[in-house]
Amino acid sequence: MIVYTSSVQGILIVLIGMVVVVLIYYMAVYNGLISKRNSARRAFSGIDVQLKKRWDLIPRLVEVVKGYAAHEKKVFTRVIEARKVAMEARDDGHLRMGSEKVIAMETPKIMALAENYPELKADKQFLWLQRNLTEIESQISASRRAYNASVLKFNNGIETFPSSIIASKHGFTTMDFFDIDLTERENVRI
Numbered sequence: 001m002i003v004y005t006s007s008v009q010g011i012l013i014v015l016i017g018m019v020v021v022v023l024i025y026y027m028a029v030y031n032g033l034i035s036k037r038n039s040a041r042r043a044f045s046g047i048d049v050q051l052k053k054r055w056d057l058i059p060r061l062v063e064v065v066k067g068y069a070a071h072e073k074k075v076f077t078r079v080i081e082a083r084k085v086a087m088e089a090r091d092d093g094h095l096r097m098g099s100e101k102v103i104a105m106e107t108p109k110i111m112a113l114a115e116n117y118p119e120l121k122a123d124k125q126f127l128w129l130q131r132n133l134t135e136i137e138s139q140i141s142a143s144r145r146a147y148n149a150s151v152l153k154f155n156n157g158i159e160t161f162p163s164s165i166i167a168s169k170h171g172f173t174t175m176d177f178f179d180i181d182l183t184e185r186e187n188v189r190i
Contacts, residue, residue: 029163033172036154040175043147047178050140051086051100057136058083058103061110061129068120069113079106097178104140107133144178151175 062076079102086099111130114121121127155174158167 026166029166030170033154033157033163033167033170036150036157037172037175040147040150040154043143043150044178047140047143047147050136050143053136054103054107054133054140055083055087057129057133058107061107061126061133064123064126064129065110065113065120068117068123072113075106075109075113079103079110082106093176097176100178104137107137148177148179151177 058079062080065072066076082099082102086096086103089095089099111133114126114130157163158172158174
């Protein structure tokens with residue numbers, strides 16, 4: 001009888017130990033997913049700061065260039081409309097990223113207009129705006145790389161087995177990368 005009791009106790013201890021290990025693993029995976037998601041959100045806030053700086057420069061840039069190239073209204077309208085949509089779509093990631101892509105593609109077109117207007121190329125305010133916009137674009141690019149790296153870690157965390165089971169149980173979904181089609185950016189046409 002004593003042997004029977006101690007073997008039952010041993011089995012119970014092993015079972016309890018296994019349950020504890022599974023619970024610890026479950027909590028570690030869940031907390032890891034939360035941490036990765038928060039890291040991606042923090043990285044996006046870095047992009048957000050730079051995008052807001054760009055939003056502030058766009059109207060000033062448009063006004064300066066309009067003074068020299070008023071007949072280029074189509075380019076100005078596209079970038080101002082995209083800025084408006086992006087500002088209004090703060091919580092709609094797809095709409096906002098789409099608008100930011102339009103801004104990223106259209107703003108260089110405004111800058112390229114300077115090639116046709118030598119007086120604009122010499123304007124001090126335009127040069128200041130151009131320099132600041134170039135700096136902000138560089139910072140956006142660096143922030144975008146950090147964000148996309150965080151999103152990759154998060155997406156890998158929720159798509160790999162066995163953490164995918166925990167992720168789906170708690171409603172984790174993949175995040176979108178923030179990318180701009182570089183072929184569209186390189187071919188600036190007015």
